[in-house]
Amino acid sequence: MSPLRSISLWFSAAFLATAWSSPTNNTHCGHDLCTWWHDTGEINQHTPVQPGNVRQSHRYSVQVSIAREKEFFDSFVYESIPRNGNGRIFSPSDPPNSNTLDSSVDDGISIEPSIGLNMAWTQFEYSQDVVLKITTIDGSSLGPPEDVIVRPTSIQYSIALSNDGGIFIQIPFVETGRKFSVEFKNDLYAFQSDGNNYVSSGGDVVGIEPTNALVIFASPFLPSDMVPRMTKETTTTMKPGPIKNGDWGSKPILYFPPGVYYMNENTDGVTGNLGSNHMILDPTTYWVNLAPGAYVQGAIEYTTHAQNFYATGHGILSGEHYVYQANVDEGYTSLKSDSTSLRMWWHNSSQSGQVWFCNGPTLNAPPFNTMDFNGDVYAISSRITDYKQVGAYFFQTDGPEIYPNSIVRDVFWHVNDDALKLYYSGATVTRATIWKCLNDPIIQMGWSSRNISGTTVDTLNVIHTRYRDANMVVPTAIIGGSPFYMSGITPDPNQAISIRVSNLVCEGPCPSLVRITPLQSYRNLELENLAFPDGLLKNPLKIGQSYIPASPGVVMDLKIANWTVGGDHVTMDNFQSDSLGQLNIDVSYWGKWSITP
Structure with missing residues (x-):
């Protein structure tokens, strides 16, 4: 049996x-x-x-x-x-399924609604x-x-x-x-x-x-240090129902008891369309606590300068009322901006030394990048535990930023963009389960030349992927490095990435292991204990084929150990693009990288 x-x-x-x-x-x-x-x-x-x-x-x-x-x-x-029942709409004021989003805009959703x-x-x-x-x-x-x-x-x-x-x-x-x-x-x-x-x-x-x-x-129940000490003097307790501007008050703790909440005002304070506002917290407020059974339809922006700030509890934050790419400066309409399109967790004035603790919440239906903190990003970090993400069908619904020395563990993320963004040193990710749609890799290290060291990923379970093509710009791979985001920049071989990924399992039809456009050197890129039990995709689309092109002066110190595909070990005898490993690595790197059983 x-x-x-x-x-x-x-x-x-x-x-x-x-x-x-x-x-x-x-x-x-x-x-x-x-x-x-x-x-x-x-x-x-x-x-x-x-x-x-x-x-x-x-x-x-x-x-x-x-x-x-x-x-x-x-x-x-x-x-x-997909699309939360709104269809392809441009503005939150547009009637559901009125199809007002320009036909040239790809929101990442195509066949999904028609198949239910x-x-x-x-x-x-x-x-x-x-x-x-x-x-x-x-x-x-x-x-x-x-x-x-x-x-x-x-x-x-x-x-x-x-x-x-x-x-x-x-x-x-x-x-x-x-x-x-x-x-x-x-x-x-x-x-x-x-x-x-x-x-x-x-x-x-x-x-x-x-x-x-x-x-x-x-x-598990929240640990005691993740449960705020709530009193009448320290806590604003929300009431289920519509949220009006300022209802969240200015006390240190913002608490959502069980119930359903929804944003109900435009930014000018007039009752209006759902999806036309979000909560910009008072600088005094540093802790958001979502009780089990709290379902909050909205997004949260911190302004606090407290050293530690929090999002805790087993409640839900849902972006279902927002249109794709909801641009705050343009009336929350679907006009993409890397600066002003809404994040579900946001801080636009983070300070050196701040740490974000996120323990317990579930995020549903984000409209864009799920979490970004702007400010001194090389001097902040996060502690993300038991955090879940579901319903991420739109493009650019990635995982949270993983800032320097951050700790991420025991998470489940459904994403349609980069799942684990490894852009900073000293970060650790442990026990992450990823369900991937069609956009960008599971692990992203690209877009800019970087110096990264001491970052590790251990126990990564990729349970679904469904890439449509073989792509290098948005790499269709478990581990990817995109080309420069901005034009006119050249790779810097003097910078280097050193990362270790271990105990990775990719289930179902799997894409390539790596697709990297080298923007800097890779020193000690270690990949160990990798299992693709159901095999690599092998068809004319070449989605299963890894690719690392040449880049002048770049060091490619890649070490792969104990990688199995369909139960068979990939070795230096069968790694080739037309063989078991489907690795297409430029000849200029040969002799400088290795695969061991």
Whole structure:
């Protein structure tokens, strides 16, 4: 019997034979388990949900029980859809699906709405082993346990069939939590590309994803140092419903209790269109706390100069009301600006020595780059833990910036741009799970010549990719280095990047390992323990082919150790572009890089 189908002893025959169900909205919140619910859940796959409502999964119902106990509690299942039901609109004042966005603008979404692609997720807090029960809203069967795939597949779970067509999954408690995708073989969609666009038939398969995705976030309770000491004097407590300018006050802590919140004023203070404002916090406010069950439709900009500032709690920050590239200086319309297009987490006057602590939140449906802090970026850092990102279908919805000496661990990011931006020294990323759309690499090191050292990535699980073509400008690769963002610049061999990536697993049809345009030297670029269990893409599109072109004077000290493709080791005998590794590295670098089993 395979490990996936094995059932732990506590999954007794009596337990499985009993039809466990619970009343609607039966939740529990204690020190052992905390689940939550929204009474304003709206099942709607086509249009924006009503203000004050939350898009609820049209497909899945989830319940959670403490292991060895027999009482299941409801856990609300959220849903995100491409463009959030707005269609291609230019301005937040445009009616949904009025198609006002210029046809020349590619927002990163094409075939997804027509195939009904969506992403559901649920989250709960736990401190003990639990049992998850998944059923369908319409009562249809999810199929047998052997047709269930839990990604990352490197972590295995006990799965069993319930007698009502659902499934049970045992989730052991671990202090780092668990974040995974539950997929069903009868729900998988094969993305095909003709080299330019996704096509419904006749192209090459470039990725496989569930049509109705379901992601589970089992989170440990927040550590005590990530829970603010809230008093009446120190805390502004928000009330669910519309948020008007200034409602967030000027106290040190901004707290969102359970409930649904939405921005309801234009920047001039007049009640107006959703997606026409965001929260610019008072300089005194340095801590945003989102309670479990808080669902905040808006974006947050810090102005504090406090050394440590925070975003904590297992609530949700959602950008679903914003149009693609929402430009704050242009009425939040879809006019791209690297400076003024809205970030969901933002600080435009950061100071030397500041540290951002982000522990717990989930970010849904960002309209542009998800987090940027402007100021002395070489002298700030972040501590990002148990941070999740879902519904990132738009282009340029990347992962957060990873500033010098930052620590990122135990995260799950759905992205449609660079996932891990390794631009600074001394950063560490540990236990990251990435679900990748079509734009840019998983790890990005390019756009400018850089000096980077002491940066590491360990335990990186890439569970989905679906690149449409083989590209060097926005590299279609696990590890990429884009050419210069600005024209008229030449590579600087005297600068160098030194980075170590270890324990990487890429699942499904995988793109190339590396696509790097060298803008500086690479010294001690170490890649160790790499596994592509389902193989590299190998088709006329050449998406699976790595490429490193020549660059005068540049050192390419690349060391690859223990890389397997489909279970076979890539070596110096089979690395070539037409062989197992599909590595196309310019001959000028030969003898200066290596692959060892």
